[in-house]
Amino acid sequence: HLIMYRLFLRNVLAVFLILVALGYSEAQEKKAYKVSCIGFYNLENLFDTLPGPNDVEFTPDGPNKWNSERYYHKLNNMAEVIAQIGDEMFPGGPAVLGVSEIENRLVLDDLVNTPRLKQSNYQIVHYDSPDRRGVDVGLLYRPEFFKVTSHRSVRLNIPDNPEFRTRDQLVVSGLLDGETIHIIVNHWPSRSGGEKRSQPYRIAAAKLSRSIIDSIRATDADAKIILMGDLNDDPDSRSIIDYLGAKNNAEGLRSGDLFNVMASLYREGIGTLAYQDSWNLFDNIIITQPLLSKDRTSWVFYKAKVFNKPFLRQTSGQYAGYPFRTYVGANYSGGYSDHFPVYIFLIKEK
Secondary structure (H helix, E strand, O other), rough: OHHHHHHHHHHHHHHHHHHHHHHHHHHOOOOOOOEEEEEEEEEEEHHHHHOOEEEEOOOOOOOOOHHHHHHHHHHHHHHHHHHHOOOOOOOOOEEEEEEEEEEOHHHHHHHHHHHHOOOOOOOEEEEOOOOOOOOOOEEEEEOHHHHEEEEEEEEOOOOOOOOOOOOOOOEEEEEEOOEEEEEEEEEOOOOOHHHHHHHHHHHHHHHHHHHHHHHHHHHHOOEEEEEEEEEEOOOOOHHHHHHOEEEEOOOOOOOEEEEEEOHHHOOOOOOOOEOOEEOOOOOEEEHHHHHHHHOOOOEEEEEEOOOOHHHHOOOOOOOOOOEOOOOOOEEEEOOOOEEEEEEEEEEEEE
8 A cells, every 4th residue: 555655646746747847838838929020022023004114015005915904903913912921920911021023113102002001001112223124122111010220222233244234132221129120132133044144143143142241240240131032043052052151051050141041941842933844932031140049039030931822823724833923925814923922920029
């Protein structure tokens, strides 16, 4: 009986310790966090209907027959997507959203004033770029969460090809819930003419991006920087790995290192655009090492995602499963974009 009594006490003690441990674990899990969402979306040829110096296709009389009905349908489609990005944790649309393939400031004004987005009160940062197709990058932000403190546009010049024209790189600094965050929005040169032939231009863009990051870090070594955009290269491409210096593994990062948060998704076969029955992940989000800190009293990276809900996919035909785009070749299909958006969540303790 004495032995049985001791065994009973031992079991009671073991159960008690387990319950204490579970209670502690549950208390840890219930720690309250603030969440923010930051994303990027290639809007695929968001042009107005007015003729421009580099715009013949997207006009009522052009080959795409781009009229007001199609333009406003496109705007409402884009707004519907943006409003849903990150809504599982951050309703109303991202606090900050980089965009590319926009014709001008006007289309962004029209976009943020659509019924779906107007309540989110998005504000705009935009500069005209010298791109030959007439497309720019821009930044949308919700001022209740992000306060812009400075912004500039940085031009990519190719000394060996002074006639080369592409998108500027947009640099925006601001306060995300009182903490300084730097955003760099990119749309690197395309693969037109072939990947290898066009690679030097993306390498030049990567070097420019790296110099921007280094210039920010020169005044603040612990700067929290988020580089985002359609880089026209995958996370394992030379431009990103060797010249931008973005690593695909978060382990062992040191001060000054960059981490590509989309790399693990790419390794899983998840992409943002499809071509010839294979997926690429050109829409990258890359962060500086301080955003990986284990100290969650300030903003840190939590999770990266591709927004690829079924309504954004082609449902039938040769391109079933591909992004449901506005045009397939010269044929109007009334979809969204040839790219899926990407986004990240940042968290910090309340």
